[in-house]
Amino acid sequence: MIAIGLMTLSIAIFAQRRQRDPQAFANRQADTMKQVLMLTDAQYATIKNINEKYVNKFSELRKDSLAGKDQKRNEARTLMQEKDRELSAVLTPDQQEKWKTHLAEVRAKGDANHDRLKERSADKLKTALSLTDDQSKKMEEENIAFMDKMRMLRSDSAQSKEDHSKQFSTLRTDHEAAVKNILTPDQFEKWKAYQAEMKSRAHKRSH
DSSP, X not given: OOHHXXXXXXXXXXXXXXXXXXXXXXXXXXXXXXXXXXXXXXXXXXXXXXXXXXXXXXXXXXHOSSSOHHHHHHHHHHHHHHHHHHHHHHSOHHHHHHHHXXXXXXXXXXXXXXXXXXXXXXXXXXXXXXXXXXXHHHHHHHHHHHHHHHHHHHHXXXXXXXXXXXXXXXXXXXXXXXXXXXXXXXXHHHHHHXXXXXXXXXXXXXX
């Protein structure tokens, strides 16, 4: 079965996008599968139709203003499972295994790129703030701990939206206090300006 591999990829894409061009992504996925798996014309047409169908379903889900974040996440997961089953039914066992291998390679490449970007970001921060090696190491450790706590909080669906908001605020305050203890006053002010700049860039990229 290819369900797990496809679902992992779909979750990441659904979480990342608002979506800039979901129709184009659906077509690119079908084209990639055709190239990697040597799909027949009939398989390609069927997969393209499946992708287009679920693009519309995800679009409707994103536009649903009555559904909460947790409900949307659960419904998205269900849609992904349904899509995976339909795609799996179109492929032969050999094609399913080949697609799993392809997705594993894509994820490995993505992880490597992520590590490179993280290292580059740490180096950039070190240069921007004139950090010592010890400060740089402590900042990296604090950032990793902060992100881990943020991920754990995001995954906790038992709490209310208000409780989540309060805890996020507390985590950010604690993180800022920890960073302040690592940096000099001048470095701390530069760090806050750097954070504001990164936030502004991320906001522009998402719109």
